[in-house]
Amino acid sequence: MDNDFADASAQGRTAWFAEQFDALAGNVESFIRGKPDVVRMALVCMLAEGHLLLEDVPGTGKTSLAKAISQSIDGSMRRIQFTPDLLPSDVTGVQVYDAGKREFVFHPGAVFANIVLGDEINRASPKTQSALLEVMAERQVTVDSIPYLVPRPFVVIATQNPVEQGGTYDLPEAELDRFMMRATLGYPDHDAEVEVVAQVTAGQSTDDLPAVLSTADLEQMNQIAAQVHLAPAVLAYLVTVTAATRTMPELRLGVSPRGTIATAKAAQALAATQGRSFVTADDLKVVAPYVLPHRMVLRPEAELQGRTASDLLDQVLSSVPVPQQRAGV
Structure with a gap:
């Protein structure tokens, strides 16, 4: 009876999660038209408490998507416009001497928010970009040897333009690895673009979106997603997939253990969005193209041959046998 009650309770939690x-997805999609898959995967990333990198050409709605997500959450949001002259202290915060109190007082930086929008992140210097490494991995910043915790939940949504390279700096592998997912929006189809133009010319903006989720609800959803069952056979399948990338001759760098963990957490959140309390191999296959390719660094000769990380991932996924047993058992 106890096991039956626990299963019923788990199903009830995931049913509430899916609702x-x-x-939340409907609210965001009411403004971001024609991109339901990208919108929903971005929300899956947030519900797994992962960080999201939106990479696309200018004008495709990267910043609008990030703002629509943050506007839909009744929490704090801070925007950082990354520029070459941005300092690390602008991001993390700084200790300032207070003459009245005769002591140093910490002034929090822009990362002290539930959702941090890093716009054009690759325009900041490597020194400033490195200020994000600790907070993205550990949800804290250390200033003058004193750690300061950022609010929970905490999500970084960053954008970058892969086309215009003047005045930009490549994101190092250590920083890319901290982003759970990387996604592109692409150009909308005809009907979606008509709706977008009609919205904007009518004066609508992301500021008009209502908040449909509180931070307490979001934190509870993070906890529910983390409790979704991951069967040993499914976990073994995932590890086999990521480990296979580390021995591919075309790759200089394969998927890290952090990438394996990120895939598992994203699959847990995806399963919960469908009202399930267990992960299947299909869940892993759905999230893998968003979680793994940006962690796979090609060798120069492979790039010259026109190979891509996505192609190599498809090759791995097609070669690794899928577990036959039911994922919920």
């Missing part, structure tokens, strides 16, 4: 997710 909240649909409301």
Whole structure:
């Protein structure tokens, strides 16, 4: 009876999760037209408490998507416009001497928010970009040897333009690895673009979107997603997939253990959005193209041959046998 009650309780939690997710996705999609897959995967990333990198050409709605997500959450949001002269202290914060108190007082930087929008992140210097490494991995910043915790939940949504390279700096592998997912929006289809133009010319903006989820609800959803069952056979399948990338001759760098963990957490959140309390191999296959390719660094000769990380990932996924047993068992 106890096991039956626990299963019923788990199903009830994931059913509530799926209902909240649909409301959240519908709210964002009411402004971001024609991109339901990208919108929903971006929300899956957030519900797994992962960081998201949006990479696309100018004008495709990267910043609008990030703002629509943050506007839909009744929490704090800070925007950092990354520029070459941005300092690390602008991001993390700084200790300032207070003459009245005769002591140093910490002034929090822009990362002290539930959702941090890093716009054009690759325009900041490597020194400033490195200020994000600790907070993205550990949810804290250390200033003058004193650690300061950022609010929970905490999510970084960053954008970058892969086309215009003047005045930009490549994101190092250590920083890319801290982003759970990388996604592109692409150009909208005809009907979606008509709706977008009609919205904007009518004066609508992301500021008009209502908040449909509280930070308490979001934190609870993070906890529910983390409790979704991951069967040993499914976990073994995932590790086999990521480990296979480390021995591919075309790759200089394969997927790290952090990438394996990120895939598992994203699959847990995806399963919960569908009202399930267990992960299947199909869940892993759905999230893998968003979680793994940006962690796979090609050798120069492979790039000259026109190979891509996505192609190599498809090769691995097609070669690793899928577990036959039911994922929920």
